[in-house]
Amino acid sequence: MKHDPIGAMPAYDVLIIGAGLAGQRAAIAAAKTGATVAILSKVHPVRSHSVAAAGGINAAINPTDDWRSHAYDTIKGSDFLGDQDAIEIMCREAPAEVMWLEHAGVTFHRNEKGEMDLRAFGGASMKRTAYVADITGQALLHVLYEQLMKNHEVIDRFEEWFVTSLIVSEEGECVGAVAREIRSGKIETFAAKSVILASGGAGQCFSPTTNALICTGDGIAQAYQAGAPLMDMEMIQYHPTTLAENGFLITEGARGEGAHLLNSEGERFMEKYAPNKMELASRDVVSRAEQTEILEGRGVGPDKQGIYLDITVVPRKRTLEALREIVNIGKDFAGVDITREPIVIQPGMHYIMGGVKTDIHGATPLPGLYAAGEVACVSVHGGNRLGANSLLDTLIFGRRSGEHAAERALAMNMPTVSDEQLGKDREMIAEILARPKTGRRVSEIKQELGTTMNRYAAVYRDEAGLQSAHEIIRRLKEEAKTAYVDDKGAVFNQDVLGAVELDYMLDCSEAIVVASLERKESRGAQFRTDFPERNDAEWLKHIDVSRNGGDEPKISYSDVTITDWQPEARTY
Ligand SMILES: Cc1cc2nc3c(=O)[nH]c(=O)nc-3n(C[C@H](O)[C@H](O)[C@H](O)COP(=O)(O)OP(=O)(O)OC[C@H]3O[C@@H](n4cnc5c(N)ncnc54)[C@H](O)[C@@H]3O)c2cc1C
Numbered sequence: 001m002k003h004d005p006i007g008a009m010p011a012y013d014v015l016i017i018g019a020g021l022a023g024q025r026a027a028i029a030a031a032k033t034g035a036t037v038a039i040l041s042k043v044h045p046v047r048s049h050s051v052a053a054a055g056g057i058n059a060a061i062n063p064t065d066d067w068r069s070h071a072y073d074t075i076k077g078s079d080f081l082g083d084q085d086a087i088e089i090m091c092r093e094a095p096a097e098v099m100w101l102e103h104a105g106v107t108f109h110r111n112e113k114g115e116m117d118l119r120a121f122g123g124a125s126m127k128r129t130a131y132v133a134d135i136t137g138q139a140l141l142h143v144l145y146e147q148l149m150k151n152h153e154v155i156d157r158f159e160e161w162f163v164t165s166l167i168v169s170e171e172g173e174c175v176g177a178v179a180r181e182i183r184s185g186k187i188e189t190f191a192a193k194s195v196i197l198a199s200g201g202a203g204q205c206f207s208p209t210t211n212a213l214i215c216t217g218d219g220i221a222q223a224y225q226a227g228a229p230l231m232d233m234e235m236i237q238y239h240p241t242t243l244a245e246n247g248f249l250i251t252e253g254a255r256g257e258g259a260h261l262l263n264s265e266g267e268r269f270m271e272k273y274a275p276n277k278m279e280l281a282s283r284d285v286v287s288r289a290e291q292t293e294i295l296e297g298r299g300v301g302p303d304k305q306g307i308y309l310d311i312t313v314v315p316r317k318r319t320l321e322a323l324r325e326i327v328n329i330g331k332d333f334a335g336v337d338i339t340r341e342p343i344v345i346q347p348g349m350h351y352i353m354g355g356v357k358t359d360i361h362g363a364t365p366l367p368g369l370y371a372a373g374e375v376a377c378v379s380v381h382g383g384n385r386l387g388a389n390s391l392l393d394t395l396i397f398g399r400r401s402g403e404h405a406a407e408r409a410l411a412m413n414m415p416t417v418s419d420e421q422l423g424k425d426r427e428m429i430a431e432i433l434a435r436p437k438t439g440r441r442v443s444e445i446k447q448e449l450g451t452t453m454n455r456y457a458a459v460y461r462d463e464a465g466l467q468s469a470h471e472i473i474r475r476l477k478e479e480a481k482t483a484y485v486d487d488k489g490a491v492f493n494q495d496v497l498g499a500v501e502l503d504y505m506l507d508c509s510e511a512i513v514v515a516s517l518e519r520k521e522s523r524g525a526q527f528r529t530d531f532p533e534r535n536d537a538e539w540l541k542h543i544d545v546s547r548n549g550g551d552e553p554k555i556s557y558s559d560v561t562i563t564d565w566q567p568e569a570r571t572y
Helices: 021-032 067-077 084-104 136-150 218-226 283-295 316-322 324-334 390-410 420-433 442-456 463-480 494-518
Strands: 011-017 037-041 155-159 161-168 174-181 187-197 236-243 260-262 307-310 343-352 355-357 369-371 541-547 553-559
Touching: 011 021, 011 174, 011 390, 021 037, 021 136, 021 155, 021 187, 021 390, 037 161, 037 187, 067 084, 084 136, 084 390, 136 390, 161 187, 161 218, 161 420, 161 494, 174 420, 187 218, 187 390, 187 420, 218 355, 218 369, 218 494, 218 541, 236 283, 236 324, 283 307, 283 343, 316 324, 324 343, 355 369, 369 390, 420 494, 442 463, 442 494, 463 494, 494 541, 494 553
Parallel strands: 011 037, 011 187, 037 155, 187 369
Antiparallel strands: 161 174, 174 187, 236 343, 260 307, 307 343, 541 553
């Protein structure tokens, strides 16, 4: 171990929470500056949700492309809520980052000329998505993990350690975290000069979702509890093509390769909604179009709640080569050979544009605390994220936060860190284990939360529905206080951690609902049927949610940064 402990307490220049793409990229960047680094993850790093990313990563690599075109598409995709300074940085730095990945060993798909191949993706004005078949996230994550291991002398890995809280000093700075080793149940304080949250999204607040079971919004809730503001929380992305029932993702790469969407009358209905971009309009636009077709009675499938995705129009050889994972998903989870017949899909919860508010260096308003990846809101995605821009966001802002957190750390002394939070978290775990059997089960409360969010905070929303959701969440918060867990042991007790995650999900869900109620307009992924128009005069601003001292969320606003691109009507 390359750190200088304070007594028995491990202490690092930079402590990174989460080992998906954002966390690993941050660790590699911080280590390069000479800082001591620890990276903690509640699952083995290569099981982070990043491994599931399928379709690809955007970068203006083609010589006829330009980062400004990528930036404009991203800003338009965001429905002009994205911060343009951050978007400029992301798009300008994208080609070099993708080249860095390729040099590190990512086997990006090549065309016949031997050049890096690019595929079409939604909302993009040209082919701009680099990919490795439809396992891009897996390819990237494994290559980064190799780099992490190569740097083992400067980066300490704590795999299967669950962070329960951030530590805030009396001076109001983030100075570490408390974590529990899942294998043993041991709980420890980690001291740090800078802390980077890279703990991913909160998809599990919804049911169904495309997100892995581990995406429970831990970092978003921990930052909120520690006093850092959240931003754009109302902006929840529904992906246009997920399998009905289980929510599995069918990558946008399918439409990128040319697949059609059809209603019960066999119409390519996107002609009505986005005559120019058709199936490759922004995700919010396509999901809304599908939902409208379903609501107007032109859905397909047993309960008419689906839409056909017809991949048979893509040459079979190309599908088997470039979309092989979804060929398997179709067979295994829907019993459909997608190369021969259409598959029934529907819009499904996929991504949270909002998260912990940061600046362009990944710094949050809480000194010492940084955030990067899906847990963060820079905000490069604003009201709606373009497909294949998230992997890019994790890497660019992962790297930047790693560099800046290290720079800050190297210029200061190790702060004094008390064991007070450790004591509180120990008590919290003991209290959960001691609960009587009379409480509801964690899984029941979680399921009610998921179906509530999917009903009221989905593609279409209104005041009455969101109010009901808020009332249900307040009740579930009360019920969660006595939620019962069966496993009382110390070794691999996922049950007790499930109760902790439930509290995180409830905090995230409340922030989502409160922000959705606040935004009285329709923009990006938020469509309010009671306020169907975008209203730039009143709502061209971010909604920030922070903790109001007690348990209630408090709303404030911040400005959207506009550089070169003035808001305009959004058509595809
Ligand atoms: C099915 C699917 C397909 C996708 N496809 C694409 C795509 O093709 N292109 C694209 O751009 N985007 C895609 N996305 C989105 C993108 O993959 C994610 O936004 C991105 O990978 C998130 O990376 P991350 O590093 O922020 O978090 P994650 O990869 O989710 O990693 C989070 C990390 O935090 C750790 N963690 C969480 N809580 C704790 C805790 N309490 N204590 C300790 N550790 C913790 C986890 O163990 C994990 O290591 C897809 C998403 C899904 C779900």
